[in-house]
Amino acid sequence: MDIDSETWWFALVFGGAPLLIWVMLKWSNEIRYIGPLKLRYGGYIKLPPGNMGLPYFGEMLIFLWYFKILRRPDDFILSKRQRYGEGVGLYRTCLFGTPSIISCSPASNKFFLQQDDSFPISWPSVELLGESSVAAVASGKAHTRLRSYVSNAINSPDALKRIVLVVQPRISSSLQLWADKGTLNGYKEIKKVTFANIGKMFANFEPGPVLDLLDGYFVGILGGVRAQRTNVPGTAYHHALKCRKSATDIFRKELESRRVQRKSEIEERNDLMDGLINMKDEQGKQLGDEEVLDNIVSLVIAGYESTTVASMWALYYLAKFPDVLQKLRDENNAVTQNKKGDFITAKDISELKYTNKVVEETIRLANIAPFIFRLAKEDTEYQGYKIPKDWGIIIWLRHLHTDPRNYNDPMSFNPDRWNGSAKPGTFQVFGGGARICAGNMLARVQIAIFLHHLAIGYKWELINPGTKISYLPHPKPDDELQIKFGRI
Numbered sequence: 001m002d003i004d005s006e007t008w009w010f011a012l013v014f015g016g017a018p019l020l021i022w023v024m025l026k027w028s029n030e031i032r033y034i035g036p037l038k039l040r041y042g043g044y045i046k047l048p049p050g051n052m053g054l055p056y057f058g059e060m061l062i063f064l065w066y067f068k069i070l071r072r073p074d075d076f077i078l079s080k081r082q083r084y085g086e087g088v089g090l091y092r093t094c095l096f097g098t099p100s101i102i103s104c105s106p107a108s109n110k111f112f113l114q115q116d117d118s119f120p121i122s123w124p125s126v127e128l129l130g131e132s133s134v135a136a137v138a139s140g141k142a143h144t145r146l147r148s149y150v151s152n153a154i155n156s157p158d159a160l161k162r163i164v165l166v167v168q169p170r171i172s173s174s175l176q177l178w179a180d181k182g183t184l185n186g187y188k189e190i191k192k193v194t195f196a197n198i199g200k201m202f203a204n205f206e207p208g209p210v211l212d213l214l215d216g217y218f219v220g221i222l223g224g225v226r227a228q229r230t231n232v233p234g235t236a237y238h239h240a241l242k243c244r245k246s247a248t249d250i251f252r253k254e255l256e257s258r259r260v261q262r263k264s265e266i267e268e269r270n271d272l273m274d275g276l277i278n279m280k281d282e283q284g285k286q287l288g289d290e291e292v293l294d295n296i297v298s299l300v301i302a303g304y305e306s307t308t309v310a311s312m313w314a315l316y317y318l319a320k321f322p323d324v325l326q327k328l329r330d331e332n333n334a335v336t337q338n339k340k341g342d343f344i345t346a347k348d349i350s351e352l353k354y355t356n357k358v359v360e361e362t363i364r365l366a367n368i369a370p371f372i373f374r375l376a377k378e379d380t381e382y383q384g385y386k387i388p389k390d391w392g393i394i395i396w397l398r399h400l401h402t403d404p405r406n407y408n409d410p411m412s413f414n415p416d417r418w419n420g421s422a423k424p425g426t427f428q429v430f431g432g433g434a435r436i437c438a439g440n441m442l443a444r445v446q447i448a449i450f451l452h453h454l455a456i457g458y459k460w461e462l463i464n465p466g467t468k469i470s471y472l473p474h475p476k477p478d479d480e481l482q483i484k485f486g487r488i
């Protein structure tokens with residue numbers, strides 16, 4: 001071999017081959033997912049701008065880079081905006097194993113959320129939620145029927161009036177225990193009190209061995225909701241399915257014992273289980289046992305971690321913003337003066353204007369559900385761009401709440417921004433359309449009550465104020481909110 005051909009081979013192996021591999025890696029997902037669409041549309045299809053990423057991973061590694069390594073989740077969308085321009089708020093990608101369209105503008109989010117038939121919800125783990133739960137059931141009449149039962153039981157003004165009084169004893173006594181402890185893990189303690197209240201509100205369970213068992217089962221179930229769906233012993237998903245069965249068995253036993261009890265005893269309890277058992281629709285139809293059980297389990301899944309994380313962020317922000325805490329104290333002390341030791345009512349809460357602004361600001365900035373998932377049932381178009389059938393739609397809620405065009409200085413905690421209302425379509429913490437969170441008022445009320453009891457009796461400070469924030473699976477300080485806690 002002469003020197004020239006050696007150099008040629010050298011260049012090919014160390015320069016050309018890696019380049020070729022890189023090009024193949026870069027384009028293989030484009031060819032795999034967009035090639036068939038081009039064939040279907042005669043060679044040309046106008047898709048939203050974007051990148052389908054690497055084979056197998058798609059853009060998952062980039063997503064993890066921004067969310068887990070850099071801990072700057074908003075830069076994931078900002079980097080797309082920089083690279084592909086604003087456009088109509090849509091980008092194509094491949095994430096969570098599915099070719100998808102990311103939607104991140106108020107108008108495009110509204111487009112997808114308002115068309116529940118064309119873009120139905122797509123849960124990766126319907127078995128865990130329960131096939132006849134409101135969260136999993138396909139849109140249409142069946143969904144509307146279940147939603148009305150669930151909303152009446154937990155989210156209607158009448159239900160909330162009762163719930164406000166049911167949850168306060170546990171919140172109040174937990175805070176006293178916290179003060180006795182002095183230092184604590186805020187996340188874990190809030191989780192305990194949230195679950196104790198869920199037990200009471202949903203099935204009249206008091207703290208004790210059954211509730212502890214249930215808590216463990218739900219930790220297992222929640223661990224499987226976002227896990228790979230591999231049902232093999234040893235996997236999180238397999239464990240979650242087992243936990244789901246055990247949790248359902250506990251609720252089933254309770255349901256069966258209620259079926260044989262006298263009506264008068266049932267009326268006294270007045271919890272979610274009774275609400276679901278007794279409710280009738282316009283035709284007088286009632287829910288079957290499996291529907292009652294699926295809905296109770298799915299409501300715990302939907303409400304447990306979300307309410308815990310939101311309350312934890314309230315505690316965090318108030319420690320960081322003492323002026324806000326002082327205003328909160330002033331408002332809440334004023335309301336307790338007329339109470340003579342009684343708990344506050346739903347009416348009192350509706351009149352706590354500043355407290356309610358703190359709640360809205362907490363859930364805006366906490367971004368507990370950063371995005372939600374839909375599926376395109378048919379080929380459709382949005383502003384001249386094709387949305388291909390069977391592609392996922394990822395509605396990026398978080399971007400709306402952290403975009404300075406929607407909220408002035410968006411990363412600062414400023415409840416006063418709620419003196420006016422948000423720009424239309426820019427506040428989607430609870431999703432939107434027919435599937436907007438069925439527990440949104442319940443969540444708000446629980447956080448408001450927690451704030452009330454904190455503000456009137458306690459002071460606290462962060463032990464590690466500079467601790468980093470993790471964003472997956474939920475936003476949480478790395479130290480899980482270690483605080484020093486005491487009475488005022």
Ligand code: HEM
Pocket residue numbers: 121134135136147150154298299300302303304306307310363368369372373428429430431432434435436437438439440442443
């Ligand atoms: C701050 C706390 C909460 C946040 C941020 C939150 C957020 C959300 C979001 C974004 C959705 C829409 C999902 C989608 O469209 O794909 C949703 C749905 C839902 N949420 Fe919540 N949620 C919270 C608390 C609760 C609570 C306390 C409950 C009940 C105990 C609850 C029950 C539900 C149910 C049943 C759905 C499904 C509704 C349907 O499909 O019709 N959520 N939630």
